């Protein structure tokens with residue numbers, strides 16, 4: 614049976630399997646219900662069944678009459694992402710109640726794969742989720758960049774990762790997911806519409822899974838126009854900018870896209886974010902041996918950081934075989950941190966979690982390539 618759908622919906626329907634209703638966003642669900650002659654509130658009900666209750670079929674959507682349920686099931690399928698693999702770091706036996714980081718392989722409805730990570734710590738369980746299959750930006754230190762770009766994730770596929778990880782967190786750590794970071798595979802700002810849509814779903818106040826916007830951090834390599842969109846969005850999410858160096862030449866070497874957005878432009882976008890949201894950004898820097906860990910590098914970072922409202926987060930690099938960069942040594946790291954502290958910077962130093970299972974920053978990839986250990 615062919616439904617009288619608007620062209621946009623017809624295009625989505627034009628695939629061999631029954632189309633996956635989870636590819637529709639709220640607006641499109643509204644169009645669908647309208648095309649079926651249903652009132653607007655039916656779309657909100659359908660969204661709730663799909664994302665709060667996470668029902669696997671239309672038959673159990675009890676607020677819908679049998680005619681509507683039949684129409685939906687004749688034309689649409691419900692195919693959420695599924696978890697197909699998991700690997701945990703070995704528990705640290707020197708620590709009581711050691712809670713190891715775990716990485717998960719998530720299969721999307723079309724068979725594509727992404728990775729997501731659960732990072733437990735004393736007071737939180739953080740879900741690190743992916744927004745793209747691969748990534749087009751090809752940062753030189755990153756396994757995801759090395760695998761190329763395949764496609765953007767739908768908003769539902771982004772939210773599904775959180776639902777799957779939340780169940781795992783409850784099983785593994787008897788704790789729900791408390792924080793979400795958009796720092797997995799892909800550049801979230803290249804898929805911003807779906808990131809916004811997923812955040813709207815994940816923060817719905819009376820849904821079974823609901824989290825505060827303030828517990829969500831979006832990470833970017835510094836895409837200036839999209840950062841402006843975030844600044845204007847009125848979201849209360851946090852923003853992390855992968856700076857890695859306050860030297861334009863080094864930045865471009867590490868992240869080729871930085872050539873498009875020079876440091877002056879980037880600091881302008883951060884200042885704009887500061888003034889529009891009242892929030893600092895987190896400048897993320899990964900220290901790499903003989904690349905960005907000198908005294909001069911620390912001084913340049915201080916000069917850049919003083920222009921904006923920010924915290925600095927220093928992270929360890931996790932070596933990816935064949936990607937040709939090495940983590941900084943502990944002496945240079947100590948010197949670097951001291952320079953920042955002497956200049957009055959707010960600095961956090963994050964010990965990398967998940968490196969032994971290739972779950973740490975820059976290590977996520979779903980191919981049997983350079984990182985050497987995809988999930989089985």
Ligand code: SF4
Pocket residue numbers: 748749750751752755756757758759797798799800834975
């Ligand atoms: S670091 Fe982020 S933006 Fe750069 S290639 Fe990797 S996933 Fe893409």
